[in-house]
Amino acid sequence: MHVGEIINREFITFKPQTPLLKAGKVLESKGRGQALVFDEGKFRGVLSKDTFIGKSSLVFETPAEDLQVADVMEENLEYAGIGDDVFDVADKLLTQKSVLDLIPVKEEEQVVGYVSSKEYTKLFIEKYDNQFKVGQLMQYNPPTVESYVLLDKVIKELKTTGERKMLVLSGRNLVGIITLKDLSLALFSCSQKNTTHTCCELNAEDIMTRNLKTTTPNERAEYAAETMIQNRISCLPVQNPALEGMLTRKDFLKAFEIKG
Template sequence: MEASIRLGRIRGIEIGLHYSWLLVFALLTYSLAAGVFPSWYPGWNPGTYWAVGALSSLLLFASVLAHELGHSLVAQSRGVPVVSIVLFIFGGVAQLADEARRARDEFLIAVAGPLVSLVIGTGSILLWQPVEGVNQQLGAVLEYLGWANLILVAFNSIPAYPLDGGRVLRAVLWGAMRNVLRATRIAAGIGVAIGFLFMAGGLFLVFRSPLSGIWLIALGWFLQNAAQQSYQQLVIRRFFEGVRVGQLMDPDPPTIAPDLTIDQLVDALLAYNVRSFPVVEDGRLVGIVTLTDVRHAPRAEWPVRRVRDLMTPRERLITATPDDDLERVLRLMAAHEIHQVPVVDDSRLLGLLTRNALLRFLQLRQEVARTPDEVAAIYAEQRRARNLPRITD
């Protein structure tokens, strides 16, 4: 999931908000200010309810961020890179650039988040009444924060993959069966089943409490969908194990110069029937320009503005080398929602790896059920038969 609003970095991990977070923040603040706190603490003025509600919402999401940082920092300590943490409508998600390589590491990463929430929850409950005697509003915030974090721990402990409880279950099964794919299939199947139970419960509840029922249906849909996707992603990664970027990259992609106008760029996009170009100057990769970049430029500026004004510069690009493991690059492409990765040696462009090439390779391997090297050779032969550039050296 890509962040809509980037907040900064912690330990090299990009922190961001998805646009859906704004909606749930507004709804939660309204619920607290108009319902929860007036019933808990009658007699405050309306402004106080809204201020305490907004502060409680912010601190709850700060707790969710701390929960995801718990996962992320343990993952980093176990050698698993973390790309980003994104807060969204259902809480937060830490996007790892790799899978844990051992069941023990998966277990430690999974339990770290709930442990952080447990500490925040119990600490807030213990501080609640002493603080309330001094400042009722701050006490109210601590009361809500405490119970909310304990509920978060209980929810995440449900053994439904990819919730934390489901990841713990997968780690236990993985350690017992010595087979991560089988363990993931079982844990994901349980996650799908629990997701459908949530949806069924939501359908029953919607007639008594429409908002709560709709929320439970949405949560169940998200859970079963996430479980299915997580397993499918693992299967796809296993298909790409042992394959190198150089085997699938296009070694002779069309490129464009940075000083061409947008009009000339559009003509080139249409002529080559592509959505993007690596931007090359003096043999060096200086950026990438895409059709999306063009759409952001006013039509009147196309004859005068240059490619270099639109392109994503080299320092902001995710790149690979021919010897990089394809599975790792695939994870980065998925995490950042990008469709192409330049293959470079220092600043020299060697080729371009595209999502279409990955999909064709995956389809071919599923059809012929052979080893990655054999499939790469067949794929290369198909490209040569169509008079396309070679994908292997």
């Protein structure tokens, strides 16, 4: 099976000089987390919520209206070819050094789309019916943070560990999750003039997502995958009933390594 069979060709595009606020509003209105950046027909990089962590100091210090897409886009990328095997690209996506959760796909040296963990999650549902339990793929000892921890410390921890999300605890109780989307929205808010809060004043509880969907170690993995797709989320805390781990869309890539 080739990447061309699962490629996402319906992508949003921006120019490097597009104002970042405008780009962010477009992505939010479309419910998308990334866009491809082209300049005069040539591919330049990817704008994604994932890139905001690496550029957080710039976003902290610069008014949002002064930032452009070029200031925060990711340019150092790996690529896949339209005819590459899906198992090989799954391994590349799982091990790539970039913070991005996608790989641009080229056809005749032109970028024509991308594949991400979302496309692989859909493929997992099709290929691996009743073959995996959540406990076989999930991350044990997931990254956590107490609800009172300040935002700058959360960002430093994510940078240090390379994680994309953290579960928020109040004592032993799971109360929320912080994703890169939550962080990018907070950074946008802080960088705008006349904001009522500064990032220095915010803590994990202020920006986290509440009312979480969860799963259990014994649930069939494709059911958990369907929950993610249907609710447009990228991870599920795993409880039994205490917190045991976290299952992300990227964890489904492990199945392609095992079966490949």
